[in-house]
Amino acid sequence: MSRQSSVRQTIPAELRYTRQQFDREFPTDDACLEQIKEQRFPGGVAVCQKCEGPRKHYRVAGRTAYACATCGNHIYPLAGTIFEKSTTSLRVWFQAMYLMGSTRCGISAKQIQRETGVTYKTAWRMFRQIRSLLSEPDMQLEGSTVEVDEMYYGGHRKNSTGRLMRGDKGKKSIVVGAVERKGRVICRTATDTTGKTLKGFVKEYVLPKSTVFTDEYSSYAGLDRMDGMEYQHRRVNHESKVYVVGDVHTQTIEGFWSLVKRGIGGVYHSVSQKYLQTYLDEYSFRYNRRASGNLIFPAMLAKVSEKVLSKPSAPVAENQNV
Numbered sequence: 001m002s003r004q005s006s007v008r009q010t011i012p013a014e015l016r017y018t019r020q021q022f023d024r025e026f027p028t029d030d031a032c033l034e035q036i037k038e039q040r041f042p043g044g045v046a047v048c049q050k051c052e053g054p055r056k057h058y059r060v061a062g063r064t065a066y067a068c069a070t071c072g073n074h075i076y077p078l079a080g081t082i083f084e085k086s087t088t089s090l091r092v093w094f095q096a097m098y099l100m101g102s103t104r105c106g107i108s109a110k111q112i113q114r115e116t117g118v119t120y121k122t123a124w125r126m127f128r129q130i131r132s133l134l135s136e137p138d139m140q141l142e143g144s145t146v147e148v149d150e151m152y153y154g155g156h157r158k159n160s161t162g163r164l165m166r167g168d169k170g171k172k173s174i175v176v177g178a179v180e181r182k183g184r185v186i187c188r189t190a191t192d193t194t195g196k197t198l199k200g201f202v203k204e205y206v207l208p209k210s211t212v213f214t215d216e217y218s219s220y221a222g223l224d225r226m227d228g229m230e231y232q233h234r235r236v237n238h239e240s241k242v243y244v245v246g247d248v249h250t251q252t253i254e255g256f257w258s259l260v261k262r263g264i265g266g267v268y269h270s271v272s273q274k275y276l277q278t279y280l281d282e283y284s285f286r287y288n289r290r291a292s293g294n295l296i297f298p299a300m301l302a303k304v305s306e307k308v309l310s311k312p313s314a315p316v317a318e319n320q321n322v
């Protein structure tokens, strides 16, 4: 590798999170539990339901519980998280998340199986759970320049390129996506590519007054005439083999589609329609943090405590306002 290219590929020190750092920070299950506890109850302080007030809690040896310093009542930092019912070591979970976060193209359950020694089934289940953390349903694009396009995934049909034809329906999955240039991506599986669906997607995720780039597909017609949205609509004529005219192109979103397709094809081989959205979430999550070096693992970790399921019957665990 030439000196120049090694310099260019170097992630700045503050954005680096190496395997050595991971091993140092999380050598044991206890260290991992402590991390989740700190995320949910910083300093061990949580509202004790018996004392009815904030109390310091201390680790109960040999258990995943922490006890109230005043009355001894237990809290469980893992309650409501993806780890709650798992019999797999917490450190293996962390390792799986680390591996998933440190690749651009994804990693297979087989790789996790090899690296951690869990069964394939366990690795696969862990992946599914971790992916469930990565959806960002409330996200909206804020850039003023957005490309919108659809992707067709899976299935078999005679004409392997281009849009769905009559009769192809149901075999391929449809994905609609929007990306800010030099920014973030949002994509969703869709049931069809009607104007209502595609323009509805734009309306939901793209800010009014944005400039929206699409190809010439007829379903995008009228994008610039939607009530209250005031979009500028620029179209690139792919049919005439024209791909770029000045800044009029959809190459950013097409680049993302090829990343997803290569990733799913190369790593996962195939994905059923049922789970496609969760894979899209995984790729989007990483893509949207591509400027964070490999700090993606800490970002994933943060999601564990952000996405705690509310379970009224769970052991006292949350900062409930009661």
Ligand SMILES: [Zn+2]
Residues within 6 Å of the ligand: 048, 049, 050, 051, 052, 055, 068, 069, 070, 071, 072, 073
């Ligand atoms: Zn108490």
